Amino acid sequence: MSLTTCTIHVTQRQERVIYLTSELARTLKLAKAKSVSLQMGSKTASTGFKLLKKTGNHLYVPLSVMSQLRIPHLGSCTIMCTNGKDIRLGPLIGILTSVSSSGSAPFGSRTEFIRQFMKVGTGKSFYFGFSPRDVNWAQSTVTGTFPRKEGGWFRKTVPLPDVVYNRLPSRKAEKLPSMNAFKQRFIKRGIPLFNWAFFDKWDIYNLLEGTDAFKHVPESHINPSSAQIKEMLERHKFIYLKPTGGSLGIGIYRLTYKPKRGYYARFRRAGKNVLLRFSKFESLMALLNRSNGRLNHYVAQQGIRLIEIDNCPIDFRFHLTKNINNQWVVAGIGAKKAGKGSVTTHVRTGGQLMTPDQVLRQIFGARADQVLASAKDTAIKLAESIENNGKHTLGELGFDIGIDQNEKIWMFEANSKPGRSIFKHPALKGEGKAALQYIYDYCLYLSRFRARRDT
Numbered sequence: 001m002s003l004t005t006c007t008i009h010v011t012q013r014q015e016r017v018i019y020l021t022s023e024l025a026r027t028l029k030l031a032k033a034k035s036v037s038l039q040m041g042s043k044t045a046s047t048g049f050k051l052l053k054k055t056g057n058h059l060y061v062p063l064s065v066m067s068q069l070r071i072p073h074l075g076s077c078t079i080m081c082t083n084g085k086d087i088r089l090g091p092l093i094g095i096l097t098s099v100s101s102s103g104s105a106p107f108g109s110r111t112e113f114i115r116q117f118m119k120v121g122t123g124k125s126f127y128f129g130f131s132p133r134d135v136n137w138a139q140s141t142v143t144g145t146f147p148r149k150e151g152g153w154f155r156k157t158v159p160l161p162d163v164v165y166n167r168l169p170s171r172k173a174e175k176l177p178s179m180n181a182f183k184q185r186f187i188k189r190g191i192p193l194f195n196w197a198f199f200d201k202w203d204i205y206n207l208l209e210g211t212d213a214f215k216h217v218p219e220s221h222i223n224p225s226s227a228q229i230k231e232m233l234e235r236h237k238f239i240y241l242k243p244t245g246g247s248l249g250i251g252i253y254r255l256t257y258k259p260k261r262g263y264y265a266r267f268r269r270a271g272k273n274v275l276l277r278f279s280k281f282e283s284l285m286a287l288l289n290r291s292n293g294r295l296n297h298y299v300a301q302q303g304i305r306l307i308e309i310d311n312c313p314i315d316f317r318f319h320l321t322k323n324i325n326n327q328w329v330v331a332g333i334g335a336k337k338a339g340k341g342s343v344t345t346h347v348r349t350g351g352q353l354m355t356p357d358q359v360l361r362q363i364f365g366a367r368a369d370q371v372l373a374s375a376k377d378t379a380i381k382l383a384e385s386i387e388n389n390g391k392h393t394l395g396e397l398g399f400d401i402g403i404d405q406n407e408k409i410w411m412f413e414a415n416s417k418p419g420r421s422i423f424k425h426p427a428l429k430g431e432g433k434a435a436l437q438y439i440y441d442y443c444l445y446l447s448r449f450r451a452r453r454d455t
Contacts, residue, residue: 002028003080003449005124006057008089010066010074017048019060024079025051031084040069041092041159042140042189059089070158072146076123078449091447092126093440094161096168096183096193099131099145106145106153110169113420117165118147120440125449128158132182135160140189160186162447164193165395165439167417171198192446195416196392200244201299204386204414213385216378216411218302224295226285233257238303241288241295254303255284273339304410306402307363312338314359315412317422318379318399319431324441324450328383328397330376331438332431334422335359355427375401378409386414395442 004027011019018038020030030036036049038061045068052058059079061071071089080088095114097107105111107129118127128144135142136157143157164186168174174197186193202222208214219236221228222244232239238256256264263284265276278284288295306313319332335354360368379399387394398418402410423432444450 001080001082003078004028004057005076006059006079007076008071008074009058009060011060011062013062014064015048016045016062016064017050018062018065019050019052021052021054021056021058023055024057024059027057028079028081028087029084030081030087033085035085037086038065038069039086039088040071040090041161042191043069043159045069070141070156072126072128072144072156072158077126078124080449088449090126090162091443091449092158092161093121093128093443093447094142094144094164095127095129096164096166097129097131098169099129099134103153108169110167114167115147117436117439120436121443125440125443126158128156128161132179135182137185160189160191162191162449163443164191165443166193166195166197174198192393194393194395194442194446196394197416199414199416201242201413202244205299207386207389208382211385211389213378213382213411216382216409218304218410218412220299220301222299224298224300226281226295229255229285229295229300230281232300232302233263236302240301240303241298242301244297244299253288256303301412304402304412305405307359307405309337309359309362313402314338314363315400315402316356316375317418318375318401319418319420319422319435320379320383320397320399321435321438322395322442322445323438324445326442326445328380328387329438330379331435332422332428333372333376334425334428353422353425355425371403371407375403375409378411382411382414393446395446396439 006024018036034048035046038045038047045065047065077089078091095117097110097114099106100108107114114129121127128146130142130144134144140160141157142160143155145153146156148154173179183193183196205217205220208217229239233255234257238254241253241255243251252267254266258264262277262279263281265284265287267274276287306315308314314335314337317334317336318330320328321331323329333356335356335358337352337354339351356372357368360371364371379401382399383397386397394416396416396418398415399411400413402412404410420432422428423435
């Protein structure tokens with residue numbers, strides 16, 4: 001296998017012949033054959049080829065072949081040859097998301113993130129965003145939204161891509177059977193698709209149960225009964241109730257039991273942090289509208305006494321990605337300090353974003369690096385366990401991880417489509433860029449656009 005980058009030009013000649021510079025042909029180790037196979041995404045064309053005595057890596061393609069392969073635009077991309085005669089151009093990377101008719105922001109609030117991601121592969125690949133309705137399965141094409149170099153976007157119909165990065169934003173839409181069938185069609189055609197769907201909280205519990213990593217998961221019960229909630233409160237003194245399909249900390253309750261004072265519920269209502277006290281357990285359950293029976297679509301999770309600064313609990317968002325060698329790496333870590341009276345550490349509820357170094361040095365001093373290394377090892381072990389027990393390809397994970405006052409490491413949440421809010425911290429911008437690079441490299445791995453030394 002030989003791989004490099006080249007510049008694609010169009011030639012006005014009518015013959016079905018591509019022209020390669022001698023330098024490019026040598027790099028690709030092209031055999032002395034009369035014809036070659038040229039591939040872009042799901043499309044292939046057989047052509048003759050001739051050599052040009054010109055320096056650099058240049059490829060000249062006739063209009064008829066450009067049209068047949070639906071090459072999206074001229075310029076630089078990666079070119080590879082596996083056996084002396086089969087040439088691939090690309091990679092063609094599709095980002096599955098929702099697309100609007102807005103010219104300046106075709107991906108809504110995610111437009112800037114998607115543009116930043118696409119910048120990583122500039123001059124080495126072809127990137128586009130698309131929605132399910134943009135795919136024409138009968139013709140093996142997709143009408144993608146591509147970035148312009150000078151800013152803005154353009155639409156172009158291209159072959160089905162080499163790899164799909166799933167960033168569909170709607171949990172509800174992604175649960176539809178039709179969406180599952182849509183994604184399966186890529187797999188059936190041999191096109192890798194990663195980050196299959198959002199996790200529900202109970203998915204992760206089931207994926208980790210029975211593994212060595214399960215010891216890092218707090219005790220949890222789905223659809224808990226009143227009796228289970230009462231028993232957990234008596235044992236742990238405080239627990240969390242979390243919606244099974246929730247995100248951003250919405251709908252979470254922190255329940256506390258103090259034997260001589262009663263029960264407390266901390267939650268967020270109308271944009272404010274609320275704390276209520278109940279002398280009787282039944283009154284607490286009435287607040288939850290479940291005085292009898294089960295609390296459906298909720299998970300009851302053991303409360304953990306986390307490390308604190310200024311009496312405010314601290315947890316950490318670990319952003320993990322796969323790399324070009326298909327290995328999990330910790331791409332970035334943000335520390336989150338809870339706001340006064342808040343049930344979570346989310347910044348929008350008064351939390352503060354800090355660097356792990358700031359937090360751990362203050363709490364553990366000279367042992368900070370050792371504690372952080374242990375947490376990183378745990379995060380990677382958790383990612384590997386989730387991936388090994390899951391059905392689908394994963395390339396990215398977000399973990400909410402806590403360290404308790406005995407230094408034990410706990411994982412509270414796992415997200416298959418993590419946000420990037422931690423990278424807004426000035427000290428974490430470099431890690432944010434590294435995370436995008438890792439995702440691009442993983443796309444190269446899945447699409448098999450890698451030099452042999454990377455395998």
